[in-house]
Each structure stands twice: as structure tokens, then as C-alpha cells.
Amino acid sequence: MISVTHYLVLGAILFGISLLGMVLNRRHVITFLICIELMLLAVNTNFVAFSSSFKHHLGDAFVFFILTVAAAEAAIGLAIVLLVYRHRGSIAVDDINHLKG
Amino acid sequence: MNVIFYVFASITVLAAFFAVVQKNPVRGVLFLVLAFFGSAGLWLLARAEFLSLILVLVYVGAVMTLFLFVVMMLNIDTEVRASSLKRLPVLVLGAAVFVGILLRALPADTEALGMAATVQADTASMSNTAAVGMVLFQDDILAFEMAAAILLVAIIGAITLIHRSPKKMSKKQDIVEQIMTRPEGRVKLVSMKASKLERERA
Numbered sequence: 001m002i003s004v005t006h007y008l009v010l011g012a013i014l015f016g017i018s019l020l021g022m023v024l025n026r027r028h029v030i031t032f033l034i035c036i037e038l039m040l041l042a043v044n045t046n047f048v049a050f051s052s053s054f055k056h057h058l059g060d061a062f063v064f065f066i067l068t069v070a071a072a073e074a075a076i077g078l079a080i081v082l083l084v085y086r087h088r089g090s091i092a093v094d095d096i097n098h099l100k101g
Numbered sequence: 102m103n104v105i106f107y108v109f110a111s112i113t114v115l116a117a118f119f120a121v122v123q124k125n126p127v128r129g130v131l132f133l134v135l136a137f138f139g140s141a142g143l144w145l146l147a148r149a150e151f152l153s154l155i156l157v158l159v160y161v162g163a164v165m166t167l168f169l170f171v172v173m174m175l176n177i178d179t180e181v182r183a184s185s186l187k188r189l190p191v192l193v194l195g196a197a198v199f200v201g202i203l204l205r206a207l208p209a210d211t212e213a214l215g216m217a218a219t220v221q222a223d224t225a226s227m228s229n230t231a232a233v234g235m236v237l238f239q240d241d242i243l244a245f246e247m248a249a250a251i252l253l254v255a256i257i258g259a260i261t262l263i264h265r266s267p268k269k270m271s272k273k274q275d276i277v278e279q280i281m282t283r284p285e286g287r288v289k290l291v292s293m294k295a296s297k298l299e300r301e302r303a
Contacts, residue, residue, distance in 0.1 A: 002106045004214040007147065008207055010110050014117055014136075016200035020192050021121030030126045030172055034133050038117050041140055044152075052147040053214040057236040060229075061244075063152050064237065068248040071164050072255030078171045079259040085175050 007049030014042035029081050029091045033074065040070045106146055113139030122189065126172045130165060137161050151230040 018038035025031035044063045051059025085091050113136050120132035137156060144153035227235075237245050294300045 002103060002146070005207060006106060006110075007143070009204060010113070010143070012200050012203040012207075013114055015203065016196040017114070017117045017121055019199060020196035023192055023195070024121065024189065028126070028177075030168075030175075030177070031121070031123075031129060033168070034120055034126075034129050037133060038120065038136065041117075041137065045140055045143065048144045048147050048149045048152060052149060057229075057232045058240070060149055060152055060233045061236045061241050063149075064155070064233070065244060065248055067152075067155065067160060069251060071160070072251050074164050075167065075255050075259045076262075078167060079262040082171060082174070083262050091175060091177065 004049045004053045007045055011042040011046040011049075014045065015039055018042065027093050029084075029093060032093075033077050033081075037070065037074065040066060102146075106143065109139050109142040109146065112136075113143065126177055127169065130168045130172055133168075134161050134165050137165070148229060150228075151233050 018035040021031060021035040021038070025035075044066055047059040047063045047066070051057060051063075081091055084096060088095055116132045116135035116139060120129045120136060123129035123132060137160060141153040141156045141161075144156065
């Protein structure tokens with residue numbers, strides 16, 4: 001029988017994988033964005049599992065809003081990536097050091 | 102039931118792993134799409150039909166397509182990351198430790214919480230879409246409106262960042278300039294001598 005724990009374990013594994021990807025590809029902005037999407041997917045999976053288990057759809061509404069914000073974030077992030085590429089001719093993170101951060 | 106869960110879960114986890122370690126960003130995005138499909142199946146299994154279809158239609162159909170477009174527009178050199186794959190075993194170990202910590206933090210009583218489908222079929226009165234709509238439009242209507250505002254801000258922000266104004270090649274009317282024009286701007290009066298005789302007299 002599938003319980004909430006199964007979904008939580010899956011969410012934890014997905015979160016760990018995306019964290020691994022973030023550390024692994026510190027130089028690539030696109031892969032960074034992919035990892036962020038995966039993290040949000042893991043969080044959404046937890047929300048869906050709890051919402052289904054408690055038979056209350058507030059969790060589903062939360063997932064809806066998270067998807068909305070994630071779409072907005074992806075659009076803005078990709079716009080910034082495109083802008084940086086247009087100005088610098090490269091999106092390697094090592095090259096983006098004008099703010100001396 | 103169990104078999105379906107494990108099939109979709111393994112698809113999701115494997116696709117996520119390959120999306121993360123992929124050298125080519127285009128392949129990474131495609132594996133991410135596969136991971137989304139896998140978790141859409143899982144959500145369907147958890148009786149979240151509306152969200153699962155939204156994930157496939159809107160997220161995979163629109164956002165991932167946007168990703169693919171941008172990745173294909175950029176000419177990315179893929180050999181940048183050759184060195185970082187050497188550290189993969191250490192990082193996998195670190196991520197495994199992190200996941201272990203997360204699993205330790207799981208509440209103990211969630212094992213007893215069954216999913217809706219496995220407990221009982223309780224969706225007699227309302228479909229999943231209608232139930233989510235009730236929550237969205239009655240309880241969370243303010244948050245819903247704010248989500249719309251966020252999307253509008255995202256549209257305006259993205260277009261403002263990317264839009265390049267076209268070169269001033271076309272001949273177009275400038276109404277304000279036409280209305281505000283004065284004779285001094287159009288006719289220039291130059292005083293000069295009229296004839297040879299007049300010039301000699303001066």
C-alpha cells in the first residue's frame with residue numbers, strides 16, 4: 001500500500017538530486033535553472049501527497065500557485081540569461097563578475 | 102497500484118538524475134520533461150488529476166518549450182563542465198547524506214496516512230477539478246488575483262528586458278512635432294543685397 005511516506009521519500013530524493021546538480025554545475029546558468037525546477041517539483045510532490053491524504057484541496061491550490069510563480073521565475077530568469085548572452089557572448093557564471101560579488 | 106507507483110517513481114528519479122548530470126543542456130531539458138511526465142503520473146495516482154494535467158499541458162507544453170527555445174538560441178560551449186564530472190562520486194555521497202538527513206526528519210506517523218485512492222473512493226460528489234476550483238475561487242480568491250498580477254509583472258519584465266526597439270528606418274508621422282511647428286522652423290529669412298547697384302552704393 002502506498003502511503004504518504006513513499007511520496008515524501010521520493011520528494012526528498014528529488015530534492016537531493018537537484019541539490020547535487022546545483023553543486024555539480026556551478027558554472028552553468030541553464031542547468032542551474034533546471035535544478036531549481038526540479039526542486040520545485042519535489043516540493044510540489046509533497047504538497048500533492050499531503051493534500052491527497054488529508055482530502056483537503058488547499059495543498060492543490062498551493063501547488064497551483066507554486067507552478068504560477070515558477071513559470072514567472074523561469075520566464076524572467078531566461079530573459080536575464082538571454083540579455084547576459086547578448087551583452088557578453090557567454091553565459092558562463094565565471095564571466096559574470098561585474099558586480100564583484 | 103504499488104507497481105505503478107514504483108515504475109513512475111523510478112522514471113522520475115532516473116530522469117532527474119540524468120537531467121542533472123547531462124553535459125548537453127538540450128538533453129538536460131528533455132530529461133527534465135521526462136521527469137515532469139513521471140511525476141504527472143504520480144500525481145494522477147494521488148488523485149490530483151487537475152494538477153497532473155496542468156503540469157503536462159502548461160508546464161511541459163509552455164515553460165519547458167520556452168526553456169528549449171532559449172537553450173537552442175544560445176550557442177553554449179559544452180566542454181566547460183568536463184572537469185566537474187570528476188567530483189561526481191564525492192558529490193553523490195554528499196547528496197546521499199543530505200537525503201538521509203531529510204529522511205530522518207520525516208514525521209513518524211505519516212506511514213499510517215494512506216493516499217485517498219487507497220483509502221476509499223470518496224470523490225462521489227465532486228470531481229477533482231471542481232474541488233480545486235472551489236478552493237481557488239472561494240477560499241483563496243485574493244491569492245488567485247495576486248497570481249494573475251505576478252504573471253502580468255513577469256510578462257512585462259521579460260518583454261522589457263529582451264525587447265530591442267527597431268532602428269529608426271521607417272518614415273512615420275510625429276504628430277506633436279507637426280502641431281507645434283512655427284514659421285521660424287520652416288522659413289529662414291536671410292537679408293542680402295538685392296542688386297549690383299545697391300552693393301556699390303554701400
